[in-house]
Amino acid sequence: MKKIFLALAVPAMSVMLSTANASEIYKADGTSLDIHGYLQSVLYHGGQSTYKKVDGINSTGNLSMYSHFGIFGETRVNDKVSVFSDSNWNVASQTSDGSRFYPLRIYLGADFGDNGVVTVGQLYNPIYTAIVRPTDLFDQWPKEAQLNILGHSNQSSQIDYATKVGRFDLETSVQFRNKDGVNIGGIQKGTVLDNAYTGALVYHTRIGLNLRAAYARQNFGSTVNKQTGAVIPTTATTLGMSDGKVDTYGLGANYSHRKLYLAFAYLGSTTDTGQATKNKLHINSYDLVGSYNLDQYQLYTGYAIQHRNGNEIPKAYTPIRCFKVGVKYAITSNSMAWLEYSGNHGDVDQNHAFDDYTMGYGKNEVSLSAKYVL
Structure with a gap:
């Protein structure tokens, strides 16, 4: 049975030490149960802000668990059918986290x-699995170009x-009311x-090239009370977005x-x-990555960019303009280390609504x- 290892997003500028495990605790009569998880220690340093040395970037560093x-x-069930479930949480790891027990992916299926x-x-949205995941190569700075597009990778x-x-992979999903x-x-x-x-659609050619396309429509309705979380009935004025919609394409x-x-x-x-409000916003993002393996080393680089107009x-x-480079070293078959650099040179939004700052x-x-x- 295959083991599943899932990653936790952590802040940039980090020095990370993690342990992970997956143990089969039960297997009998066609049923198996695994427990998996990891612990990470993260030391990060934010460096200088891209906007006139304004405070807000962590310039002194921090150590977190x-x-x-x-x-x-x-x-x-039989030779052709099996049922499964998977539950994944981030768990409070230090006093400042309080009693947090945050769900990442929790699903069941057949x-x-x-x-x-x-x-x-x-679970992961088809937009992520088909379009974004092939470029999700970096340990510390993934998916900058796609910020605020679609929402979380886990929907x-x-x-x-x-x-x-x-030669085609097909995936489709329907999503119901949520926030x-x-x-x-x-x-x-x-x-x-x-x-x-x-x-989403993926076509696998015979020469190692995979071609990918995806589309999503999100329809928004009611808003919620920020203090109580209660749903407010749909109106045209609640947030000016009660009949909003977002089309995402990749x-x-x-x-x-x-x-x-x-x-x-x-x-x-x-x-x-x-x-x-009748406001329109257009976002276009581009992400290019490449890697080359040399024995125990993997050399990789990437360029991410996002344009906005409306x-x-x-x-x-262009709030996101980022060049990245890294090297990964496989110490053993189950231990590895990364050294990565990210240079951010996006345009400054004078209203600070969305930019590097x-x-x-x-x-x-x-x-x-x-x-x-x-």
Whole structure:
């Protein structure tokens, strides 16, 4: 049975030491149960802000602890069908975390073999799996270009179906009412998502090249009371976004040949905030990564960029412009170390609504990380 190791996003400028484990604690009569998790210690230093040396970037460094816990279970129904569940949480690891027990991916499903897999719960959205994940190469600075597009990589209240037809991978999902907790395009995070629909397609060629495409529509309805969390009935004035919608679309490709790997992702979104405000926001992001393996070393680099324009933005600007480079060293088969650099040179948003400064990025950041896996 395959083991599943899941990563926890940590702040930039970090020196990380982690332990991870996955142990099979039960296996009998076609049923198996695994426990997996890890502990991370993170030391990071933010460097100088990209905006006139303004405070807000952590220039003194910090040491934090992070832990993760998960349970995976699977039962074989017959030769063609199995059912499974997986639960993953980030757990409070120091006093300042309080009693936090934060869910990452919690889902159950059924695997019908050649007829596909149905999964229900909080899991990766097809946009992430098809378009973004092939470029998600860096240990410390992943997915900058896609910030505020679609929302979290893990989306709740989903029913997902995935299958393979010849050289094509097909995946689609339907999402029901929920609140993601982040800004999505031009929609404020207090707005409830009524429903969403996503479809993704991957074509595997015979020469190591994979071609990727995906589309999602998110429809927003009610808003919530910020103090109580109660849903406020849909109106045209609550946040000016009660009938808003976001269209997200992406194209990508990745190529592998012996020790060489290349990947590209384009992800864009168009936000219509609704009749009350009639604001539109257009976001276009581009992510390019490449890597080359040399014995125990992997050398890799990347360039991420995001453009924004809309009727409420006086002038189109590029808040994310980032060059990254790194080296990974496999110490043993289950221990590895990373050294990474990120240079951020995005345009400054004078209102500080979205740019390097508000995201907490420094001009030059360096990360040294290490991991031990059981």
